[in-house]
Amino acid sequence: MPAAYLTLGPVQLALAAVLLLVNLGLSAWLRLGLARSLLVAATRMVVQLLLVGLVLQFVFALNRPLPVLGIALVMAALAGVAAVNRTRRRFPGVMWDSLLTVVTAAFLVTGASLLGILRVRPWFEAQYAIPLLGMVLGNTLNGISLALDRFMEGVADGREAIESRLALGASRWEAAHGLVRESLRTGMIPTINAMMVMGVVSLPGMMTGQILAGAAPTDAVRYQIVIMFMIASATALGALGVTLLAFRALFDARDRLRSERLRRVGGGAGRR
Amino acid sequence: MATSATDPPPRPAGEPLLAAAGLRRTVEDRVLYDDLTFTVASGERVAVRGPSGSGKTLLLRSLAGLEPLETGRVVLLGIEQSAWSMPAYRRRLMLLPQRPSLPEGPVDRALAAPFAFRAHAGRRYDPSAARAYLERVGRTTAFLEKETGRLSGGEQQLTALLRVLLLEPQILLLDEPTASLDADAAEAVEALVAAWLERADDRAYLWTSHDAAQIERVSSRSVEVGAR
Numbered sequence: 440m441p442a443a444y445l446t447l448g449p450v451q452l453a454l455a456a457v458l459l460l461v462n463l464g465l466s467a468w469l470r471l472g473l474a475r476s477l478l479v480a481a482t483r484m485v486v487q488l489l490l491v492g493l494v495l496q497f498v499f500a501l502n503r504p505l506p507v508l509g510i511a512l513v514m515a516a517l518a519g520v521a522a523v524n525r526t527r528r529r530f531p532g533v534m535w536d537s538l539l540t541v542v543t544a545a546f547l548v549t550g551a552s553l554l555g556i557l558r559v560r561p562w563f564e565a566q567y568a569i570p571l572l573g574m575v576l577g578n579t580l581n582g583i584s585l586a587l588d589r590f591m592e593g594v595a596d597g598r599e600a601i602e603s604r605l606a607l608g609a610s611r612w613e614a615a616h617g618l619v620r621e622s623l624r625t626g627m628i629p630t631i632n633a634m635m636v637m638g639v640v641s642l643p644g645m646m647t648g649q650i651l652a653g654a655a656p657t658d659a660v661r662y663q664i665v666i667m668f669m670i671a672s673a674t675a676l677g678a679l680g681v682t683l684l685a686f687r688a689l690f691d692a693r694d695r696l697r698s699e700r701l702r703r704v705g706g707g708a709g710r711r
Numbered sequence: 712m713a714t715s716a717t718d719p720p721p722r723p724a725g726e727p728l729l730a731a732a733g734l735r736r737t738v739e740d741r742v743l744y745d746d747l748t749f750t751v752a753s754g755e756r757v758a759v760r761g762p763s764g765s766g767k768t769l770l771l772r773s774l775a776g777l778e779p780l781e782t783g784r785v786v787l788l789g790i791e792q793s794a795w796s797m798p799a800y801r802r803r804l805m806l807l808p809q810r811p812s813l814p815e816g817p818v819d820r821a822l823a824a825p826f827a828f829r830a831h832a833g834r835r836y837d838p839s840a841a842r843a844y845l846e847r848v849g850r851t852t853a854f855l856e857k858e859t860g861r862l863s864g865g866e867q868q869l870t871a872l873l874r875v876l877l878l879e880p881q882i883l884l885l886d887e888p889t890a891s892l893d894a895d896a897a898e899a900v901e902a903l904v905a906a907w908l909e910r911a912d913d914r915a916y917l918w919t920s921h922d923a924a925q926i927e928r929v930s931s932r933s934v935e936v937g938a939r
Contacts, residue, residue, distance in 0.1 A: 597812075599810055600812040600814075602777055602808065603808060603811050603812045603813075603871075604828075605777060605797075606777065606801060606806040607801070607805065607825040607828065607875070608798045608799075608802040608805075608830035608878065609798065609825070609828045610798045610828070610829060610830070613827075613828050613829070693776060693779075693797050694776070694797035694801075695777055695779070696777070
């Protein structure tokens, strides 16, 4: 059966790279200092994607549950680590908290969707499992790192306010409740904003991809709706989970704030 | 019934309100105080004395349960700190930190806010009690409507103190309550604490200050910290 889309060869990739070369030239000419980072980022992107393409092709060809599960776990682990790397502070065990949250939130939601909503048979059909999990992970990672960062910054900046409440007889939950809410809100903002303008201001990437691959726009839109609900629920679950785990780590059972467990990391802010 | 104490049995007569025994504190291998032992009885006005950096603040924070105890024990109303539920403990023993923090909004909302905590269930913010305290320091009711963000340093401290007093703790830990205040504001703080102490006979406080004259005025005895 002929592909419903144009396949791209090396020539097309090279031509697309020319688009970037124009910018590199401009940057060098105007001394904008962008050339180097642009070049590094572009090279990384190309190498990473080509490799991932090979790995996925291999896993797809195997069509067995274990490799699919394996690659899913690797993706989730990378997401868990990346979520912490984007925050400005650490506490002992924060990596485990992030990993646990990412894996639980993403696997629960993706699993339920594959089995219960899309009813993919068999469930490990890589064509569905991998891209859906990838979409969910990418967004959950974002939500987790925003919520976690907000919570840790809130503890560091608001130490006096929190301890004032504790000293006045607040339980640890009463003392942290406002901050927990604030952190959840922060973690959910990108998802809520994205849903607000979806289709009006932005055409989502997955839907665009399906349309490019020959799907009818009305079908692609339905997939997009399902994935957005998956993303929203996984992000909410992830943001809530990681905030509660951070709460447990930074407030002990004797209703004390343990802000000494927080450690600032140099220059980690906003690293992507 | 929960295992942690929320309503202790009546104390036998003569039992101290607060007893601390064998407390030690080290910060980065430096021993600030060691084997610190003292008791505080009803009606006592106790100064906590010691040079800067001797651990007075850490001692008060440990007594309030905001810092873990390194060694020793703290007994409030005859019950070990570790056996109390901490919110119930802190309802009876309250710390006024050196730099208290007030929420945004009018003063009287800041005063009422802690009454929403479960530890204060069954009690309500009483604006007339707030007015009575304010009258003693020559303030009018208009003070209650001021925005906390617009208060001077002295007024903020006054508000924070008032907030603690209205919750009617039995023991008050005052950490440099008048540092950075002018003489008038400091006098107001002293007057309010004295008024709170008079209102019941099972109350006591611990007070830290750098001002020797103030220590003289507000305390009847002292606990030495870091005198090694």
